[in-house]
Amino acid sequence: MSKIEEALTKAKLSKQGSGKDLKVFDQNRSSADTRDLVPVKSASGQIRHQSSAREISLMDNGSILDNNELSELRIIYSDMEDHKVANTYRDLRTKLIQKSQSKNFIAMITSCVEGKDSAMTSLNISTAFSFDESKTSLLIDCNLNNPKLDTLLNMETDKGLTDYMENEDIEVDSIMHKTGIKRLKMIPAGMNRETAAEYFTSLRMRQLMSDLLSRYSDRYIFLDTAPITESADTRILVELCDFVVLAVPYASSTKGKIKEAVEAIGEDKLLGVVFTDIPNVPKFSLANLFKF
Amino acid sequence: MQVPFDNLLKALYGEIFNRRNTFFVIFALISLSMLAVGTVWPKRYTSTAVIIADDSNILQPLMEGTAEATRVSNHASNAREILFGEKIMSQILKDAGWLKTNPSEVEQERIKTNIKGLVKISGAGRNLIKIESRDSKPMRAYITAKRMAELFIEEGEKSKINESQAAFDFIEKQVNEYLQKLTLVEEQLEEFRTKNPDARPGTDTEVSDRIRRLTAEIERTRLELRETIIKRDSLQDQLSGEAAITISMSKEGQYRGKIAVLQTRLETLRLDYKETYPDIVRLKHQIEDLKDSMTAEIEQREKAKLNAHNKGSEYIDEAILLNPLYQQLRSESSATQTKIVTLRARISEMNKMLEKEYDRAKRIHGGEAALSKLTRDYQVNQDIYQDLLRRMERARVSRNLDEENQGLTYKIQEPAKIPLIPTGVRFIHFAALGLIMGFGVPIGMIYLLLQIEPRVRFSQIINDGMNIPVLAEIYSFPSNSEYRKMKVNIFILVACYLMIFLIYGYVGWLKLTGQL
Numbered sequence: 001m002s003k004i005e006e007a008l009t010k011a012k013l014s015k016q017g018s019g020k021d022l023k024v025f026d027q028n029r030s031s032a033d034t035r036d037l038v039p040v041k042s043a044s045g046q047i048r049h050q051s052s053a054r055e056i057s058l059m060d061n062g063s064i065l066d067n068n069e070l071s072e073l074r075i076i077y078s079d080m081e082d083h084k085v086a087n088t089y090r091d092l093r094t095k096l097i098q099k100s101q102s103k104n105f106i107a108m109i110t111s112c113v114e115g116k117d118s119a120m121t122s123l124n125i126s127t128a129f130s131f132d133e134s135k136t137s138l139l140i141d142c143n144l145n146n147p148k149l150d151t152l153l154n155m156e157t158d159k160g161l162t163d164y165m166e167n168e169d170i171e172v173d174s175i176m177h178k179t180g181i182k183r184l185k186m187i188p189a190g191m192n193r194e195t196a197a198e199y200f201t202s203l204r205m206r207q208l209m210s211d212l213l214s215r216y217s218d219r220y221i222f223l224d225t226a227p228i229t230e231s232a233d234t235r236i237l238v239e240l241c242d243f244v245v246l247a248v249p250y251a252s253s254t255k256g257k258i259k260e261a262v263e264a265i266g267e268d269k270l271l272g273v274v275f276t277d278i279p280n281v282p283k284f285s286l287a288n289l290f291k292f
Numbered sequence: 293m294q295v296p297f298d299n300l301l302k303a304l305y306g307e308i309f310n311r312r313n314t315f316f317v318i319f320a321l322i323s324l325s326m327l328a329v330g331t332v333w334p335k336r337y338t339s340t341a342v343i344i345a346d347d348s349n350i351l352q353p354l355m356e357g358t359a360e361a362t363r364v365s366n367h368a369s370n371a372r373e374i375l376f377g378e379k380i381m382s383q384i385l386k387d388a389g390w391l392k393t394n395p396s397e398v399e400q401e402r403i404k405t406n407i408k409g410l411v412k413i414s415g416a417g418r419n420l421i422k423i424e425s426r427d428s429k430p431m432r433a434y435i436t437a438k439r440m441a442e443l444f445i446e447e448g449e450k451s452k453i454n455e456s457q458a459a460f461d462f463i464e465k466q467v468n469e470y471l472q473k474l475t476l477v478e479e480q481l482e483e484f485r486t487k488n489p490d491a492r493p494g495t496d497t498e499v500s501d502r503i504r505r506l507t508a509e510i511e512r513t514r515l516e517l518r519e520t521i522i523k524r525d526s527l528q529d530q531l532s533g534e535a536a537i538t539i540s541m542s543k544e545g546q547y548r549g550k551i552a553v554l555q556t557r558l559e560t561l562r563l564d565y566k567e568t569y570p571d572i573v574r575l576k577h578q579i580e581d582l583k584d585s586m587t588a589e590i591e592q593r594e595k596a597k598l599n600a601h602n603k604g605s606e607y608i609d610e611a612i613l614l615n616p617l618y619q620q621l622r623s624e625s626s627a628t629q630t631k632i633v634t635l636r637a638r639i640s641e642m643n644k645m646l647e648k649e650y651d652r653a654k655r656i657h658g659g660e661a662a663l664s665k666l667t668r669d670y671q672v673n674q675d676i677y678q679d680l681l682r683r684m685e686r687a688r689v690s691r692n693l694d695e696e697n698q699g700l701t702y703k704i705q706e707p708a709k710i711p712l713i714p715t716g717v718r719f720i721h722f723a724a725l726g727l728i729m730g731f732g733v734p735i736g737m738i739y740l741l742l743q744i745e746p747r748v749r750f751s752q753i754i755n756d757g758m759n760i761p762v763l764a765e766i767y768s769f770p771s772n773s774e775y776r777k778m779k780v781n782i783f784i785l786v787a788c789y790l791m792i793f794l795i796y797g798y799v800g801w802l803k804l805t806g807q808l
Contacts, residue, residue, distance in 0.1 A: 068772055085767060091764060270760070272762060275751040282778065
């Protein structure tokens with residue numbers, strides 16, 4: 001019995017036979033997490049040190065996507081058929097943690113070409129962080145012009161970042177959504193996306209960031225943004241984050257484009273480049289060749 | 293920034309995999325179209341005959357310089373001239389079976405041109421002529437090569453004999469012509485000789501020699517004449533009156549001499565003696581006598597002179613006449629006179645001879661020009677005639693050589709064979725090329741794309757070339773459903789490739805069994 005089949009049966013059990021219809025989970029996932037409502041008053045920073053691995057493990061993750069669903073969403077999972085990709089993301093995670101000297105951070109992930117944005121890379125990097133049971137990651141969709149993360153995660157979201165910015169009554173917890181991946185939460189772009197640049201320069205945005213960062217010492221925050229060469233919003237966001245990772249898809253950009261992006265980010269914030277979408281020939285072993 | 297080769301290869305592999313469907317379409321198009329071209333490409337069978345042109349046989353050293361074996365400098369071009377001629381081409385057309393369908397004149401011409409294009413005649417080595425005949429039918433290629441070789445040998449020998457016969461005939465004609473010329477000149481020379489006996493070689497010098505001798509002789513005689521005249525004149529002078537006077541004066545002189553001697557004696561005696569001394573008196577008398585006789589002598593001479601002058605004749609003293617010297621002078625004078633007359637006669641005679649010689653010289657000069665012209669003609673004609681005669685003999689031997697096939701001979705070295713395997717670009721080449729190009733062209737296109745497209749495909753370019761750290765290289769990965777689809781797609785592609793190979797195999801089999 002292969003791993004795929006194992007995963008399939010597991011998925012069937014957890015979803016009570018409705019594994020193929022992903023939308024069913026979405027409704028399950030979108031319900032607010034009551035545990036996360038408690039430490040909202042985080043501005044004081046008092047509760048911060050209470051966060052621990054134990055607390056993370058107690059976190060309500062909602063209904064969890066099984067391996068097959070993750071695969072369909074092209075999200076990495078720990079026991080993938082092709083270990084290479086998952087391992088690459090793990091190595092990348094280690095590198096990022098090393099760079100931040102084991103402190104949690106806000107990392108911005110951006111691209112340098114329109115059309116090939118960094119959403120998938122951001123999603124997988126944050127997923128790689130959530131592999132670790134002692135860490136949690138939060139993915140914020142800052143690509144207000146073209147938000148994709150909810151689509152990529154096959155979620156239907158209502159409130160998001162822009163709603164929070166617009167409406168002071170909305171609490172942080174109500175915009176943090178469960179993703180169906182353990183220890184990974186996501187803040188979507190939201191419905192109110194007309195005056196983006198103003199939101200990012202606002203005090204409330206800075207407040208939100210520092211609140212989110214200090215809520216748990218093991219929470220890693222990732223901002224997915226529009227390509228830096230195309231968007232002024234992204235350039236503003238560089239200020240808010242600890243460092244920037246530039247995603248360069250294979251055969252997408254010339255040296256000039258990359259140079260332009262690097263210059264826009266600035267040497268001190270740029271951590272490095274992640275070269276993605278390299279064409280790869282998947283392995284076809286004799287054992288799985290005739291299994292469909 | 294140089295990208296390592298294995299990375300390049302990996303990228304190439306990945307790109308090909310991503311474009312596997314397009315890759316197959318290009319492969320199928322190229323390989324199938326090449327297969328189609330290979331199927332309709334006409335087969336070519338080649339039959340080869342080799343002819344050896346043997347121009348070095350045993351007779352050659354024997355006949356060196358005497359006979360000319362017919363030589364052909366460029367056998368191949370010679371063969372081409374002969375074989376592509378109208379006569380042989382028509383024969384080939386008939387023998388190879390082109391006329392079975394009764395083609396029109398125009399079509400026949402077209403076929404001939406076609407055959408000329410397909411038959412290759414080349415010189416292999418010094419003496420070999422290679423006839424290569426190509427055709428879509430093996431039998432026709434064979435017959436063409438075979439017949440061409442045979443007809444070439446036939447035609448070659450015929451033309452060779454004709455050639456040497458023609459050479460002989462020509463030389464013979466020339467010989468006769470020169471013989472006639474020579475005879476004519478000989479006759480002319482004979483006639484001239486009879487007319488001009490003087491006209492001998494060397495007459496000219498002989499005549500001029502004679503003239504020179506005569507002139508010298510005349511000169512000499514003239515000189516002698518002048519000498520003789522002078523001699524006669526002087527003799528005459530001596531014999532004239534002047535001479536007589538001279539002699540008479542000499543008598544007077546005798547007297548004076550005697551007187552002087554007597555006077556001297558007288559003077560001597562007067563020193564010792566008186567005038568009355570007998571000896572002195574006698575001496576005085578003697579001197580007186582001598583003075584008288586001298587005066588008488590002078591008077592007599594004057595008188596005689598006067599008389600002679602009156603008479604108009606020369607006075608010659610008797611004493612003188614009796615003088616032997618005078619006698620001698622007289623005889624000498626007359627002898628001299630005679631000699632003068634003789635010399636004059638001689639000079640005039642010699643002048644006459646000289647005139648005659650001059651006349652002769654004039655005659656000889658005219659004749660000699662005519663003679664030398666005739667002689668020259670004769671000489672030249674004779675030389676040419678003899679040379680031609682020699683040549684004619686050589687031509688006769690050469691002709692005999694060719695008639696007996698002993699000179700240049702053509703032999704079939706390697707007879708034409710019926711070709712079994714077609715030559716040139718064949719179906720198998722097209723098939724192989726189709727497969728190679730089917731894979732090679734799309735691979736090359738992708739490789740070219742990797743090389744020239746400016747967008748970044750290798751992390752090394754960012755890391756090393758631009759000095760930006762690359763944190764990770766993330767390969768794309770399929771979702772499970774994509775993976776399944778991919779497998780289906782690959783199965784279908786494998787089936788398609790197999791289909792192409794099957795088509796190749798089937799067409800190949802049809803070709804092999806000759807059904808196509």
